Amino acid sequence: MARKNYLKDMQPKHQNKQRKPASWHDYWQAFTSFLRRPKTIFDLKDRSRFMLLLLLIIILLQKVVEYLSN
Numbered sequence: 132m133a134r135k136n137y138l139k140d141m142q143p144k145h146q147n148k149q150r151k152p153a154s155w156h157d158y159w160q161a162f163t164s165f166l167r168r169p170k171t172i173f174d175l176k177d178r179s180r181f182m183l184l185l186l187l188i189i190i191l192l193q194k195v196v197e198y199l200s201n
Contacts, residue, residue, distance in 0.1 A: 166178070
């Protein structure tokens with residue numbers, strides 16, 4: 132029984148496609164879709180840590196501005 136070579140019948144992938152560079156809008160859209168869809172409990176933990184870190188950075192920046200303004 133002869134085996135058929137299925138890889139020979141496949142069409143080659145076009146490697147020379149010109150891609151447009153990603154814009155800030157594309158990054159923002161991907162980030163917001165990432166935030167909308169937690170898939171595991173680890174995603175929720177990572178996002179909560181990120182939010183706490185962001186809150187801490189904002190508080191520290193406010194303290195620095197308050198210190199420099201005095």
